[in-house]
């Protein structure tokens with residue numbers, strides 16, 4: 001394996017020997033333009049996987065296009081706003097017959113306008129569309145491709161802020177979206193267990209991205225690259241025994 005420095009990215013040239021001529025696995029990652037999604041695409045590509053990198057505006061996603069150029073043939077950029085359910089159907093149709101080994105529902109938003117007494121309910125609904133409904137719609141739309149794959153994994157990038165047991169108050173929109181996402185994913189895990197599909201809710205850690213840029217205090221942040229590398233390893237290592245669990249990417253269980 002060779003290593004080539006290229007701007008912001010660490011590029012690994014991987015010579016892949018596929019057993020019995022099987023193609024390398026494919027991951028579909030939403031919210032791939034920046035932050036953890038971008039780092040996940042890089043991590044999967046470094047491991048020789050092909051990646052369908054879905055982002056809202058490919059023309060503006062310079063870092064993702066640079067990453068795709070650094071891994072020729074491995075990263076395919078697709079336009080997808082996950083709040084546009086018709087667009088999810090269109091992408092699924094475009095990828096009909098293409099096995100998706102790992103569907104990573106990563107796209108997500110946070111909100112700071114959650115002061116009790118002045119809650120913006122329209123903003124809450126929009127956030128729920130993206131953080132909760134969209135992952136469900138992605139699962140419905142891409143289940144045939146996931147079931148047709150070797151790995152058969154569905155991953156939600158959740159958050160420890162979705163832990164009901166550990167709440168410290170506030171942050172209503174984001175907390176409820178992730179708590180509800182966890183319930184939905186655990187139910188999906190139960191529903192799909194007999195079909196061999198593994199479902200996991202993973203916390204990426206406290207990561208230095210645009211989403212946490214305004215956060216003050218708290219523990220030190222880890223880099224998006226470290227989070228993406230840890231998540232990719234955790235996802236690849238997932239087994240049916242861990243389906244339906246809510247964990248940090250280092251394997252530590254998180255209290256519901």
Ligand SMILES: NC(=O)c1ccc[n+]([C@@H]2O[C@H](COP(=O)([O-])OP(=O)(O)OC[C@H]3O[C@@H](n4cnc5c(N)ncnc54)[C@H](OP(=O)(O)O)[C@@H]3O)[C@@H](O)[C@H]2O)c1
Pocket residue numbers: 030031032033034035036037055056057080081082083105106107108109130157158159160203204205206207208209210211212
């Ligand atoms: N950072 C942390 O410490 C942390 C901790 C726990 C959980 N998480 C979770 O990790 C995930 C990624 O967060 P991040 O920290 O990487 O945040 P980020 O840097 O703000 O990136 C968010 C990503 O989601 C995309 N996105 C937002 N709305 C979208 C939509 N409607 N359709 C498609 N893509 C959309 C953004 O695309 P655009 O570029 O087009 O806006 C961007 O690629 C989220 O689910 C978040 O809740 C993060």
